[in-house]
Amino acid sequence: MTMRLILLAALLALVAVPAGAQPQPPIRLIVGFPPGGGIDLLTRIMAEGLSARLGRTVVVENRTGAGGNIAADAVAKAAPDGNTLGAVPAGPLVINRHIYRSMPFDPMADLTPISRFAAIPVVFMAAPNAGITDVASLRAALSRDALPCGTPGAGTTQHLATVLLMRALGTECTIVHYRGTGPALPDLLNGRIAIYTDTVVTGLPPTRDGARGRSGSRRRRGCRWPPTCRSSRRACRASRRRPGWR
Numbered sequence: 001m002t003m004r005l006i007l008l009a010a011l012l013a014l015v016a017v018p019a020g021a022q023p024q025p026p027i028r029l030i031v032g033f034p035p036g037g038g039i040d041l042l043t044r045i046m047a048e049g050l051s052a053r054l055g056r057t058v059v060v061e062n063r064t065g066a067g068g069n070i071a072a073d074a075v076a077k078a079a080p081d082g083n084t085l086g087a088v089p090a091g092p093l094v095i096n097r098h099i100y101r102s103m104p105f106d107p108m109a110d111l112t113p114i115s116r117f118a119a120i121p122v123v124f125m126a127a128p129n130a131g132i133t134d135v136a137s138l139r140a141a142l143s144r145d146a147l148p149c150g151t152p153g154a155g156t157t158q159h160l161a162t163v164l165l166m167r168a169l170g171t172e173c174t175i176v177h178y179r180g181t182g183p184a185l186p187d188l189l190n191g192r193i194a195i196y197t198d199t200v201v202t203g204l205p206p207t208r209d210g211a212r213g214r215s216g217s218r219r220r221r222g223c224r225w226p227p228t229c230r231s232s233r234r235a236c237r238a239s240r241r242r243p244g245w246r
Contacts, residue, residue, distance in 0.1 A: 026058065
């Protein structure tokens with residue numbers, strides 16, 4: 001399973017700037033998750049490239065909350081002058097309309113998609129003391145108890161990945177939503193939650209501190225960690241049936 005990040009702008013925001021124009025203000029690149037998470041890290045890498053390419057300062061602005069809706073809404077309501085962009089995952093664009101009773105913006109009418117700039121594998125990590133080393137031991141542990149499983153927020157791709165895995169395994173867990181990855185990882189390493197679903201970007205370092213990881217149905221070229229969850233064929237088949245999910 002893969003999280004996809006889309007670069008967006010306010011509708012009709014992309015306008016040509018004539019040569020010799022006055023110096024322009026910095027470009028705001030809004031991201032809906034706290035600093036230090038996978039989306040934030042990739043957005044900051046992209047901001048450096050955009051700044052070099054455009055010859056303008058690109059400032060990353062974190063606007064957290066509501067599964068990314070607050071950030072996407074800020075982009076949608078920004079002046080259409082080309083100075084506000086957003087790095088937005090699937091949640092605010094597709095998922096949240098099915099979770100929230102009302103949306104403060106219309107993704108189809110209020111935002112202009114520019115490009116997909118990242119596809120990030122999703123990983124499932126277990127606490128060091130949970131006794132979970134693979135999908136089989138995860139199923140066995142969950143069959144005994146609805147263990148606490150963390151996500152970086154309601155409506156995120158990681159949230160849906162957790163629900164999908166639970167359904168595929170025929171088990172249940174107690175889902176705990178955090179405001180991003182930062183506050184969740186200490187709880188995982190200390191055993192306050194048994195499982196945490198994250199992206200490989202921020203999921204690799206905790207395994208060096210003792211957490212165990214298991215990724216989705218496919219390996220990524222050049223990445224030897226973590227092993228895939230092919231030991232649960234049913235889960236992998238289920239993930240491939242979702243359009244756009246790998």
